[in-house]
Amino acid sequence: MEQMKYTFNVEKDDFVLAGQASSNIKKLLRQLGIDSGIIRRLAIATYEAEINIVIHSLGGCIELEIDPSYIRVIAADRGPGIEDIDLAMQEGYSTATDKAREMGFGAGMGLPNMKRNSDRFYVRSEKGKGTVITIEMALKAGA
Amino acid sequence: MENQYFHSVILKEDRCIGCTNCLKACPTEAIRVRDGKARIIGERCIDCGECIRLCPNKAKSAVTDSLDIIKRFKYTIAIPSMVLYGQFAGNVGINEMLTAIKRIGFDEVYEAALGIDIISNVISRHILKKPDIRKPLINATCPAILRLIQVRFPELIPNIIDIETPMEITARLAKQEAVRKTGLPMEEIGVIFISPCTARMTSIRNPLGIERSYMDGVVSMKTIYGEILRNLNNGPTENLVRGTKDALLWPIIGGQSVSLGIENYLAVDGIHEVIKVLEEIEMEKLEDLEFFEGMACIGGCVGGPLTLENPFIARSRIRSLAKGLPGNQPTDEAVAHQIRMYEDGFIRLTEKIEPKEITRLDEDIAKSIKKMEMIKEMMKYLPGIDCGVCGAPTCRAFAEDIVKGENQKAICIVKTMENLKNKKNAGNGKEGQNVNQGRE
Ligand SMILES: Nc1ncnc2c1ncn2[C@@H]1O[C@H](COP(=O)(O)OP(=O)(O)OP(=O)(O)O)[C@@H](O)[C@H]1O
Ligand code: SF4
Ligand code: SF4
Ligand SMILES: [Mg+2]
Numbered sequence: 278m279e280q281m282k283y284t285f286n287v288e289k290d291d292f293v294l295a296g297q298a299s300s301n302i303k304k305l306l307r308q309l310g311i312d313s314g315i316i317r318r319l320a321i322a323t324y325e326a327e328i329n330i331v332i333h334s335l336g337g338c339i340e341l342e343i344d345p346s347y348i349r350v351i352a353a354d355r356g357p358g359i360e361d362i363d364l365a366m367q368e369g370y371s372t373a374t375d376k377a378r379e380m381g382f383g384a385g386m387g388l389p390n391m392k393r394n395s396d397r398f399y400v401r402s403e404k405g406k407g408t409v410i411t412i413e414m415a416l417k418a419g420a
Numbered sequence: 421m422e423n424q425y426f427h428s429v430i431l432k433e434d435r436c437i438g439c440t441n442c443l444k445a446c447p448t449e450a451i452r453v454r455d456g457k458a459r460i461i462g463e464r465c466i467d468c469g470e471c472i473r474l475c476p477n478k479a480k481s482a483v484t485d486s487l488d489i490i491k492r493f494k495y496t497i498a499i500p501s502m503v504l505y506g507q508f509a510g511n512v513g514i515n516e517m518l519t520a521i522k523r524i525g526f527d528e529v530y531e532a533a534l535g536i537d538i539i540s541n542v543i544s545r546h547i548l549k550k551p552d553i554r555k556p557l558i559n560a561t562c563p564a565i566l567r568l569i570q571v572r573f574p575e576l577i578p579n580i581i582d583i584e585t586p587m588e589i590t591a592r593l594a595k596q597e598a599v600r601k602t603g604l605p606m607e608e609i610g611v612i613f614i615s616p617c618t619a620r621m622t623s624i625r626n627p628l629g630i631e632r633s634y635m636d637g638v639v640s641m642k643t644i645y646g647e648i649l650r651n652l653n654n655g656p657t658e659n660l661v662r663g664t665k666d667a668l669l670w671p672i673i674g675g676q677s678v679s680l681g682i683e684n685y686l687a688v689d690g691i692h693e694v695i696k697v698l699e700e701i702e703m704e705k706l707e708d709l710e711f712f713e714g715m716a717c718i719g720g721c722v723g724g725p726l727t728l729e730n731p732f733i734a735r736s737r738i739r740s741l742a743k744g745l746p747g748n749q750p751t752d753e754a755v756a757h758q759i760r761m762y763e764d765g766f767i768r769l770t771e772k773i774e775p776k777e778i779t780r781l782d783e784d785i786a787k788s789i790k791k792m793e794m795i796k797e798m799m800k801y802l803p804g805i806d807c808g809v810c811g812a813p814t815c816r817a818f819a820e821d822i823v824k825g826e827n828q829k830a831i832c833i834v835k836t837m838e839n840l841k842n843k844k845n846a847g848n849g850k851e852g853q854n855v856n857q858g859r860e
Contacts, residue, residue, distance in 0.1 A: 279789040281796070300699070308820075309788040310780040313574040321703055345786045416785065 280344045287327055287354075289336040298339045299323040302350070309343065315414050318394040319348060322412045325387040326352035332377055334408065346417050352410040359402040366392070366400070428467050428482045428621035431458055435479035440808040442471040442480065447691045448571060448778065452821070453811035454830070464778045466567035468691050468716045469618040469725030482618040482726060485637040487644065490525050493610030493636070495602050497594045498526040499587055500614040502533060502663065503671045503721050504641060504648075505741050506734025512652060514741055518660040520651035521614070524644070528598065533663025535589030536670050536679075537748045538758045538767065542583060544680050546759045548710075554579045556686075556701060556709040559676055560769060561585050564619040564716035565694060566628055573698050574775030579712075582769040584630060586670065587613050587620065589767045591634040610636040614644055616671075616724030619716065629769035640726040661745070668742035671721035672735050676713045679748070687713040689720055781824060795819045803834045 285298035303320040330337045337354025359365045366388050373383025392398045397413035438456040450464035472480040490496050498521050505514055518529045558579045560566060569576050591611045598609045615638045624633040669675030677685035686709055688697045694714040700706050717723035719731030761767045782788040798819040810830045812818035821827035
């Protein structure tokens with residue numbers, strides 16, 4: 278089976294490059310001939326994960342794994358971690374600063390949007406260590 | 421579909437010096453330089469005309485019809501794009517320009533404004549009120565943008581307003597009226613569009629969204645300009661204006677949004693900027709947006725590749741000409757009739773616009789993945805400076821072409837030089853030093 282991996286670094290507070298990883302992922306998937314609806318959903322979810330790393334974390338990376346039967350995106354960062362995942366998952370919950378909100382972030386919709394746009398979605402987080410978000414898309418029936 | 425591979429944008433080989441200027445300007449990476457000449461990959465080209473505007477050697481040009489096309493028909497109708505109104509200096513009035521066109525040898529002149537007012541009425545009074553439309557609605561007036569969406573944003577195809585372009589609608593109405601008036605069969609009546617636009621030419625030969633165009637020819641605005649000039653002020657002026665103030669502003673970016681009376685709109689001109697905003701729309705980042713007006717050319721159609729006048733000057737002239745015209749105030753009956761024409765499919769995009777996968781590496785995903793691995797491997801060795809000397813717009817495109825088997829000959833000069841240098845350094849210290857010095 279053919280399989281491949283790509284890794285993209287995401288820096289804390291780097292708003293200039295924010296969105297670059299998800300945009301690159303979108304282009305790669307298009308070249309592979311993945312269904313455009315799947316690409317769009319995955320790109321939206323990945324973008325939210327990417328922005329969360331930029332805004333809320335100390336920095337991290339996004340890994341893309343592609344197999345003919347699935348696509349997996351793993352967004353992992355180096356902390357500070359999410360204390361209460363259930364609370365963070367609630368629509369509208371946000372700890373974003375007023376400044377971030379002025380810039381159009383901090384509606385508390387990122388995590389719920391990720392979940393809504395992915396086929397499978399997991400969050401693991403440890404206070405002080407970091408957060409790992411996994412987004413998966415199935416490619417063929419039965420995958 | 422008459423000819424799927426027809427393109428209006430072509431290369432005049434003898435003028436091309438292979439300078440690679442056009443490579444990077446192309447929004448779909450459709451150009452490669454091979455054997456010292458720029459080649460257009462037909463499957464990728466969206467006929468936006470960027471390369472025509474940009475080529476310093478005027479090697480890119482457009483296939484359009486010559487004025488001789490008039491002779492093919494018993495009865496001819498000219499439809500000038502309203503961009504024309506901005507091309508003449510001084511105080512030339514619209515009626516004078518239209519009369520001059522007629523004098524060239526056309527039986528009738530119809531302003532494209534006719535179609536514009538109809539589109540405007542049908543969108544604002546009917547389409548926008550439908551409960552199931554996908555927002556933001558995207559204008560279907562720029563064929564280069566339509567093709568761009570088809571190749572790069574297939575997820576946005578359902579957002580395209582399914583109404584024909586102003587010229588097409590005007591052509592249909594004009595032809596019908598001519599049949600009624602002259603009793604001639606449809607084939608004997610020729611409708612010729614006077615165009616600022618290369619993409620429009622392509623749309624007529626190879627229509628998108630409709631089965632067949634009612635336009636029979638396209639004459640470039642540049643070509644006919646001299647003829648019009650010669651015929652200006654050459655006798656009595658007829659009263660031929662039918663356009664409204666609102667319609668006149670359509671070829672200017674933002675004009676469509678304003679005349680539709682939509683509050684939450686975004687009007688973007690220039691194909692590269694349009695791409696950026698469509699990315700945002702595709703990612704659902706522009707939530708409350710109702711209407712997106714995207715035009716491939718700077719300033720809108722006034723900046724079309726087949727125009728002569730600077731788009732900003734043309735815009736200001738058109739604006740001042742518009743001031744003298746009445747507003748669009750249709751009667752309820754007229755609007756009801758126009759809505760019927762739309763619902764009956766007469767002025768509607770009735771054919772499905774299919775996505776076109778131009779960047780796909782292989783039909784089979786497993787094979788695509790394998791090819792992508794090869795590209796990734798190759799990228800490790802390529803310099804990544806996108807110099808264009810190999811004939812591809814970027815190092816990555818170079819690698820993609822090789823993997824797809826589309827590039828048998830080209831090599832990376834930078835890499836070859838480096839290898840050579842390393843080899844010399846390794847083999848003979850002295851000579852290696854010389855090479856280094858030579859490069860510093
Ligand atoms: N990678 C992360 N590291 C630390 N905390 C995070 C991380 N991702 C999310 N959070 C926390 O979870 C909250 C909710 O995240 P979510 O993405 O749903 O909303 P938001 O980022 O605050 O706003 P929006 O995404 O709508 O702009 C955040 O405010 C933040 O407190
Ligand atoms: S810009 Fe393109 S078409 Fe014009 S001379 Fe250079 S390579 Fe040839
Ligand atoms: S903006 Fe106008 S002239 Fe330019 S490509 Fe689009 S329709 Fe043609
Ligand atoms: Mg967020």
